Amino acid sequence: MDLLEANNLLLTISGKKNKLRIYFLSWLRNKILHDDPEVEKRQGWTSVGDLEGCTHYKVVKFERMRFLVVGRRSSIEIYAWAQKPYHKFMAYKEFSDLKHKPLLVDMTMEEGQRFKVIYGSTEGFHAIDVESGSCYNIYLPTHSGSPLIPQTIVVLPSGRGWQLLLCYDDEGVYVDTYGRARRDTVLQWGEAPTSVAYIKPQHVLGWGEKAIEIRAVESGQLEGVFLHKRSKRLKFLCEHKDKVFFASVRAGRSSQVYFMTLNRNPESNW
Structure with a gap:
């Protein structure tokens, strides 16, 4: 949400x-x-x-522009926020008949000029040039079992809109929007997370059944671990002000909502 x-x-x-x-x-x-x-x-x-049939969405903001990127069964649609008197999201672009079903979507602006949609599927990660509509693969792991589970897409704050951290299964890789590897570093979680989230400006969190891991987004290094009292499957909900909200995942049962308070002190991030 x-x-x-x-x-x-x-x-x-x-x-x-x-x-x-x-x-x-x-x-x-x-x-x-x-x-x-x-x-x-x-x-x-x-x-x-x-x-209908939405799989994922992402709200992105570039200066005064705000977009809503929505993944569906075989398409991705982009809506732009219209100010008053409309005060709503209005249709902007649509990319249909995609080869890979979008399970995870995001959008970036390279060097402040070119918009690109980045999305994840069970095969890997892909990109769409918003202006031309051309679609291409940026990362298809060969060592991972199929189907792949895309976890999150992070547009790195230091990368001018074209450097990415792509998290899937229990790891993450650093590539650019053209699929070229940018670093030898691989982010490796201690356990396969059920949910991963980018917490601005410098951390990525992984919710596992036994612990919540906190890692530096630029290096992938472990910076903190919060152990659960008992095994749970947790899902990220949202970040708001100084708190991160997440929920327990229970099949056919009610869920509980939890939150963590972030410490914004520059010398102590939690």
Whole structure:
């Protein structure tokens, strides 16, 4: 999920048809406090377009521009945020009939000029040039068993939009948007994580069944470990202000939501 507090919005993939929905924070707040009858009467959520079967989405911001990248069964759609009086995401680009089903999506802007969509599938990682629509592979691991599990795509803060950390299964590799290896370093998790997230500006977290690992995003080095009291499968939800939220994954049962408070002291990051 994503929280766009300045826009009064919460984004999430919801329902049996995996629709991408926008919930209004004022409506959610009123569901708890019941202090505004006018808000109570309003529709509390709306769908983005007519999207069903969404697999993943990512909100990205470049200067004053904000985009919503959405992966579906065999396509990727891009929406651009329109300010008032529209105040909503509007269709911008669509790339259909993709060879590989997008399970993970992101977008970058190389050198402040060229937009590229980066996405992960069960085969590896791929890129789409937004202007031309051309699609090509950037990393197809040969040593990993199939199907591959893409975990997260990180556009490195020091890489001017074209250096990436691609995490899958229990490791991560450093390549550029053309598929060239940028470093000999490989990020290796202690155990295969059920969820991985980039926590800006300098860490990547892996939620395993026995521990949460904290690693430096630029080097992959281990910087901290939080052990669980008992074995759990955990999934990243979102980062907001000084907290990271995640949930337990339970088949057919209710989940619990947890959070970690981040220490923003430059000398102690947690």
